[in-house]
Each structure stands twice: as structure tokens, then as C-alpha cells.
Amino acid sequence: MGEFDMLLDVGTSQRLRILAICGIAFLFLAGAIMTRGLQTSSQAHQGASSTAPSTSAVSMGQSAATAASGSPSGAQTSPSGLNVVVLDPAHGGTDLGARGTGGIQESDIVMEFAAEVRKALEQQGFQVVQTRQGNDNPSFDDRSAIANAQRNAVFITLHIASTGLPGTVRVYVNSDLPTVTTANGFIPWDRAQAPFLGLSRKLGDLVQGMLTQRFKGSPDTAQTATIRQLRTTAAPAIAVEVSSVVVNDRADLDHMAPGVADAIARGVVAFKPLYIVPSTSGALP
Amino acid sequence: MMEPVTEPVTGPARERWKFWLATLVVFVLVGAAISIPIIRRRMKRAARLQQQSEEQARRELTQSVPVNPSDPRVKSKLFWLSDADNSVLAPVTIELPLSSDPVLRSKQVLNTLLAGPVDVELRTLPPDAVLLAFYILPDGTAIADFSEALATSIPSGISSEQLAVDSMTRTLEANVPEVKRLKILIHGQEAETLAGHVDLTGTFVVRADASQAPANPVPAPAAGKVGAIVVPTLTAGSSAFKLAPR
Numbered sequence: 001m002g003e004f005d006m007l008l009d010v011g012t013s014q015r016l017r018i019l020a021i022c023g024i025a026f027l028f029l030a031g032a033i034m035t036r037g038l039q040t041s042s043q044a045h046q047g048a049s050s051t052a053p054s055t056s057a058v059s060m061g062q063s064a065a066t067a068a069s070g071s072p073s074g075a076q077t078s079p080s081g082l083n084v085v086v087l088d089p090a091h092g093g094t095d096l097g098a099r100g101t102g103g104i105q106e107s108d109i110v111m112e113f114a115a116e117v118r119k120a121l122e123q124q125g126f127q128v129v130q131t132r133q134g135n136d137n138p139s140f141d142d143r144s145a146i147a148n149a150q151r152n153a154v155f156i157t158l159h160i161a162s163t164g165l166p167g168t169v170r171v172y173v174n175s176d177l178p179t180v181t182t183a184n185g186f187i188p189w190d191r192a193q194a195p196f197l198g199l200s201r202k203l204g205d206l207v208q209g210m211l212t213q214r215f216k217g218s219p220d221t222a223q224t225a226t227i228r229q230l231r232t233t234a235a236p237a238i239a240v241e242v243s244s245v246v247v248n249d250r251a252d253l254d255h256m257a258p259g260v261a262d263a264i265a266r267g268v269v270a271f272k273p274l275y276i277v278p279s280t281s282g283a284l285p
Numbered sequence: 286m287m288e289p290v291t292e293p294v295t296g297p298a299r300e301r302w303k304f305w306l307a308t309l310v311v312f313v314l315v316g317a318a319i320s321i322p323i324i325r326r327r328m329k330r331a332a333r334l335q336q337q338s339e340e341q342a343r344r345e346l347t348q349s350v351p352v353n354p355s356d357p358r359v360k361s362k363l364f365w366l367s368d369a370d371n372s373v374l375a376p377v378t379i380e381l382p383l384s385s386d387p388v389l390r391s392k393q394v395l396n397t398l399l400a401g402p403v404d405v406e407l408r409t410l411p412p413d414a415v416l417l418a419f420y421i422l423p424d425g426t427a428i429a430d431f432s433e434a435l436a437t438s439i440p441s442g443i444s445s446e447q448l449a450v451d452s453m454t455r456t457l458e459a460n461v462p463e464v465k466r467l468k469i470l471i472h473g474q475e476a477e478t479l480a481g482h483v484d485l486t487g488t489f490v491v492r493a494d495a496s497q498a499p500a501n502p503v504p505a506p507a508a509g510k511v512g513a514i515v516v517p518t519l520t521a522g523s524s525a526f527k528l529a530p531r
Contacts, residue, residue, distance in 0.1 A: 090481075097481060098441040106441070140477070159482070161442035164372060172443050190486075219372075225447040228477060228484035241443050 082275040084153035085126045085268060086146055088229065089114040093137030098162035100245025106160040107135070109253055113158050113242070116261035124265050129153075141189075144232040148192060152275070154203060154268060155237035157229050164243030166252065169215050169260060171208040171222040172239040173200040174230040192234035199236035202274050207238060207267030214259045236275070240264065356382040362459040363398050364452045366407040372444060374409070374452055376459070377402060387463040391427060392419050394460045398452060409452035411438030417472070425465030426488055427457065433472050439480050446483035454491045464491045 089110035091097035097106025118128045129150065131143040147155040164170070179194040180187075187195060204222030212218040222238065230237045242260060247253055358380050367375035381397060384390045395416050401408035414435040420428045439449055450469070457464045466488040470476070476485045 095481065159443060161444050162440040163442055163445045170372075170444060223444075225443050225482075226450070226484045226487070226489065227443060227482060228486070229482075231484055239443055243444075244442075 082152050082154065082268075082272045083125075083127055084129060084150045085121050086129045086131065086150060086153050086155045086235070087114050087117055087121075088131040088143050088147075088155065088157035090157055090159045090229070091137065092132050092135055095137050098160055098245045100162065100247065102250060104245045104247070104250050104253070106162075106245055107137075109160050109245070109250075110158045112254065113160075113257050113260060116257040117156070117158065117264050118261075120258075120261040120265035121268065124269050126265075126268065140229050141232055143229060144192065144234075147237070148232075148234045150235070153235050154271070154275070155230075155233045155235045156207075156264065156268075157227075157237070157239045159239060159241040160253065161241045161244045162246060164241075165217050166243055166247050167215060167256065168218040168243045169211045169256075169263075170219060170241045170243070171204045171211065172225045172227060172230075172241065173197065173204040173222050174237070175224045175226045177231065187234065190232060192232050193230050193237060196234065196236050199275065200230070200238060203236045203267070203271045204238045206270045207240065207264055210263035210267040210270070211240075211260065214263050215256070236271070356384050359383045359460075361394060361397075362456070363394065363402075364455040364459070365398075365402045365409055366448065368404065368407060371407070372448075374448060374455060376455075383460070387461050388419055388421055391421070391429075391457060391461045391464060392416060394456050395419065395429065395453065398456050409449045411435060413438055421463060425463060425492075426468060427461075427464040427466065427491070428468045428470060429453070430470040430473055435469075436471050436476060436480055441480045441482070443482045446479040446481075449479065450483055450489055454489050458491045462492075467491050 089107075091107035091110065093107075095107065097110070099105055114130060118130065121128050129146060131146050132138055143157075144155075147153055161170075174193050174197060177191050177194040177197065180191055182188065193200070201222060208219060208222045212220055225239070227239050230239060240260070242253065242256060245253075359382070360378050361381045361383060362376040362378055364374040364376055367373045369375075379397065381393060383393055399410050399412075399414055399416060401410070401412060405412075411434055413432075415432040416429060417432055418428075418430040422428070435449075439445060450467075453469075454467050457467060468488045469479070469485050471485070479485055
């Protein structure tokens, strides 16, 4: 029996040791959970009026803003601060784009326009991100990816047409895209623009209105077109096309740049209060 | 020892050598004079034949669909640029003998569209573009395969490219009720864009009542760029289109 007593004693001490370890682990775990809970709570208070933290997966850059706003049960929209404009000077590298008389190349001129637009937007307090800085030619998806990685951003791609009445400017938004969301609420990459089409139209109409005030003969509202660059962009996105490379003198286009830049900046400023982040369910505001 | 004595070339021998050399040169010159123009003529003829065969091949490709005299002449609407405003399309009514077969009918109207209006300034498609093939799938999706000139000769720009596509979809809508959607291929291949702007990876709606996309119009996506956005993976079986000539 004495031997068994000793064995019993050993077993008890081991159980006590295991219990102590479990207790310490539990305390650590509880502490970690409490700390996380406090952090989440403070973020929700900082974000917006609602206090319910979103538990859904973030499926896009902008969705983080939706989570911060804490809209209950995946509400459709939330107000947020538009502060980034992604500017896309189209073409570049070996892709010269439209070519006109006297060696005018679209890929060159859009860089000059982008510099003016950037200046005008920065004066309005926006942060501007350009999809290309030099004479390179990122792919459509690479350009979209730059916009899709931003929060609270709009996307503006700049083009010079080879047709159209010289001295006019047209704004385009993407044609309707069937909205498809996967079972987990993610938006397929190739239709990332679908939930933003309503916002894109608002932005497009505002920018077109500003441009038409300055450039007579331009349309009153934004047009729709099936634009490859816009389809994969998960943000309110427009294309601005200036007419045209077929001008007698390149200076005619250069003179348009400040006016185009000012109109775009004023259009984005007018759009800012309307900017809301759509949910991934595809609802169009 | 007697040393060998080399006989000096005598005068007549030297003269003979000169004579034969001169004769040879004359022959060469005469031969060249005769043969060079012949060779040149043959080269020209070969080039002409090659050009003719290329033109013939092109004519065979561009040859309008044979018109059956029994086909009724129908007032068809074709869409080119508006004379009043070049930024929009306007219908032009033309009387054409059109087949009742939707594929032949589509080819007839598209070839007429490619031929262009009377005023060439109002054309929407480049004059050297050729419709290589045309199919209609059972779900109403038409597939039009054009030569590379459609992409390379069209004026680059959102507006010009969209007007080109719209002129085709609206012409098909007005004349071929069986066509619901249009897919454009360039030389048998799917192109990402027409000339850098307008997206050719999907289909274009021809009839508004068929705006629902086909079962899987998803273009081949690029590799995932932003982790949060799902990139669907296409399998071989999920190919959007299976060409089936009628």
C-alpha cells in the first residue's frame, strides 16, 4: 500500500501542476480577449455613431470604411471622407494611343494633362496617386489595382481622342455590368466596377457639367461606353476624353489643360458630399 | 646538264588568247543584255501574280454573300455617323436583297456596313476591315470575326471605338431579330480591346430584352492583384463560347 500511496502523491502533484498551467493560460487568454474587445469598442466610437462592429469579411479596400462605420447587418452605404484621387494617364511606353498631326501623341499629352489635374486636385486638398509617372505602360489590371488598394478614392483615366469636335471634352462611365457576388460576398475582380456604377454616373455627370460650362459643344451629361480600364476598378471611376489629337497646333491642346484640370477638380469637390461606400451586395446608391 | 628552255609566248599565241577572252566577254555581255530584261520581266510577272493572288484571296474573303435573286428586297436600316453630329449614329434606310437565314442576313448587312455610306466621312468601320466569319449560337449570341484591320485601322479613342461597335449592334438589332448579343473576335482570337479602349472580352447587348449575360461571359482574368478581390478561375469546361458554324 505504501508504494501505491507514493504513486498517488506523485499523481496529485502532477495534476496540480497541470491545473496551474491551465489557469495561467486561461488568464492570458482572457486578458487578450478583453484587450481586443476594448480596442474594437474604441475604434467603433471613433468611426461613426453606430457601435455595432462589423463582423463580415472585408472584400475591398473601401469595405474597411464600411466596417469602421459599423453599419448594422451589412447596411448598403455609409458616409465617408473622399480624400484620394487616382489619376490614370492612359497608354504609355510602346502604346502611343491616338496619333495626330505634327507628331502629337496621346501618351505624351495625357501626362501634361495629368500634371495640371494633379495640381488642381491637390489645391483642393486631395491626395493624388498616379498610375504612371513616366513613359511606361502598366497593364489595365495594374492600373486598377492601384485604385483598388486605396480607401475612399475615385479613379479618373485621362484620354485624348482622335475624333470629335476639337475643343470639346467628354466624360464616360462604364456601361451596365451584371453584378455578381460570390457566396462569401466578394466581388469578382473582372467586374469590380459593378457596385460603383451609380456613384460613377454621379461623378461623371458632375465633372461633365463643369467641363461643359467651360468647353462649349461638350455634352451635358456623361456618356456610357464599354471601357476596359473602368471594368476592373473598384471605386467610382470615370474616363475623361479630350478632343482631339487632330488639331492644327499642339498649343490648342496645351491651352485646354488648365481648364480641364480646374473642371475636374471642381467636379470631384462637388461629388465629395455624395460619396458613399457601397456594400459588396451590389446595391447601387 | 641542259637547262629547260621556256619558249617565249609568241605574238600569234598572245593574240589568240586575247581574241578568246574578248569573245567570252562579248558573249557574257550579250547574254546579260538579253537575259536581264527577261529576268526582270519574269520577276515583275511573279510579283504581279502574287499580288493578284492576294487580291483574289481578299476578294474571296470580302466577297459579299451570294445574293439569291429570289430574296425579297427589304428596306434595311444601317447605322453610320450622323451627318449633323458626327458624335452620334443615325439610321440610313437602304433597300437590300436580304436572305431569310439569320447568318446570311447578318453577313449581308455587316458587309454593307463595312462598305460604308456614300459619304465616306460618315463611316464607322475602317474600309480595309473584312468580316472573316459569322456564327450564331443557339442562345442568340452572334460571333463576328473580323480581320486585324478592324483593330489597327480604326481611329483610336473611346468615342470612335464605341461608335464602331454601336453601329454593328444597332444594325444587327434593326435587321436580324435572332441576334441577341454580339461577340467580336479579331482574326479568330479574343482581343482585350478594340484599339486600346473599348472592351472586347465580353459580349455586347444587341437586343435590350436579352440584356441578361450568357451563362459565363467572364473573360479570362489576370492573376489576383488585390487579395480582397476574388479572381474566379476558369476551367476548360467553362469556356464562354464554343464556335459552331451553322
